[in-house]
Amino acid sequence: MTLSEITALIKDDIEAVDRLILERLSSDVVLINQIGHYIINSGGKRLRPLLVLLCSRACGYKGTDHHTMAAVIEFIHTSTLLHDDVVDESDTRRGNKTANEVWGNAASVLVGDFLYSRSFEMMVEPGMMKIMQVMSEATNVIAEGEVLQLLNCHDANTTEDRYLEVIHRKTAKLFEAATRMGPILAQKPELEESFTAYGKHLGAAFQLIDDALDYTANEEELGKNIGDDLAEGKPTLPLIYVLQNGSEDEKQVIRQAIETDGIKLLNEVTKIIQNSGAIEYTKKAAQAEANLAKDSLSNFENSELKTALLALADLAVNRSH
Numbered sequence: 328m329t330l331s332e333i334t335a336l337i338k339d340d341i342e343a344v345d346r347l348i349l350e351r352l353s354s355d356v357v358l359i360n361q362i363g364h365y366i367i368n369s370g371g372k373r374l375r376p377l378l379v380l381l382c383s384r385a386c387g388y389k390g391t392d393h394h395t396m397a398a399v400i401e402f403i404h405t406s407t408l409l410h411d412d413v414v415d416e417s418d419t420r421r422g423n424k425t426a427n428e429v430w431g432n433a434a435s436v437l438v439g440d441f442l443y444s445r446s447f448e449m450m451v452e453p454g455m456m457k458i459m460q461v462m463s464e465a466t467n468v469i470a471e472g473e474v475l476q477l478l479n480c481h482d483a484n485t486t487e488d489r490y491l492e493v494i495h496r497k498t499a500k501l502f503e504a505a506t507r508m509g510p511i512l513a514q515k516p517e518l519e520e521s522f523t524a525y526g527k528h529l530g531a532a533f534q535l536i537d538d539a540l541d542y543t544a545n546e547e548e549l550g551k552n553i554g555d556d557l558a559e560g561k562p563t564l565p566l567i568y569v570l571q572n573g574s575e576d577e578k579q580v581i582r583q584a585i586e587t588d589g590i591k592l593l594n595e596v597t598k599i600i601q602n603s604g605a606i607e608y609t610k611k612a613a614q615a616e617a618n619l620a621k622d623s624l625s626n627f628e629n630s631e632l633k634t635a636l637l638a639l640a641d642l643a644v645n646r647s648h
Contacts, residue, residue: 330642344401362438383512387515403466404501412426462504468500472496476561479493479561498531499526535564538609542597543601569599569605621640624637
């Protein structure tokens with residue numbers, strides 16, 4: 328199944344979430360409206376809210392609270408992007424100028440805070456304590472992941488395990504929360520473990536491919552500056568692979584790039600990574616995570632929606648942006 332075929336299955340749900348996002352972005356403060364609409368409408372994949380909708384319907388949920396939770400997940404994701412771009416000093420995202428580049432750091436951080444607080448205001452509405460527990464824990468783990476990543480920056484001794492810990496906290500946790508909404512809303516606790524595992528492994532696969540694309544995609548496709556991670560000194564898996572398996576000269580270049588001169592050495596680093604097997608290794612790790620995601624649904628009854636979820640795991644790995 329293609330992404331358009333998947334979204335066609337829940338077209339009405341997606342349209343309802345889009346309307347809700349625009350409605351709940353509204354504020355008396357004009358700058359909040361401007362920045363919120365700018366980043367929400369800047370061409371993101373909307374994969375996380377899509378997962379809320381698909382998993383809810385797959386679990387047999389018949390109500391409308393999944394629209395609220397899909398919007399909540401998107402608001403939380405968007406707020407992390409606003410904060411990330413300030414921390415990383417990024418100037419481009421999804422092919423557009425970042426909000427901090429247009430309006431400045433202070434405005435971006437504060438509007439990110441607004442989106443966080445609006446999301447917590449909304450997640451109370453379904454009236455389910457379990458949702459509050461899952462979402463509050465998820466946002467806490469995501470924040471810890473951000474700090475862990477900060478500690479890893481410019482540290483060429485970062486291990487693969489430490490890197491994986493960051494992506495499980497920083498990226499996979501929100502995927503996990505999104506997929507877990509389905510069985511919670513449908514009140515089918517027996518399905519929670521399977522859907523939680525599906526989201527966790529899907530999120531990890533998605534981030535692994537993102538880290539590979541930073542050294543293989545072109546900027547127009549990727550929607551951000553190539554080498555951004557390297558410029559920020561982030562030791563992602565392609566770099567860690569070379570540090571573990573490259574020649575002494577290659578290791579020295581990568582170490583220097585992580586510790587001090589990332590963007591200056593981008594061309595040399597990219598060539599090393601592309602010739603070392605690092606991209607293949609990273610893609611293999613992503614495929615392993617995608618396979619675990621699909622395996623987690625093996626005992627779930629077959630349906631068109633299950634097929635869509637399995638297809639999303641493949642699409643997360645086989646993409647160019």
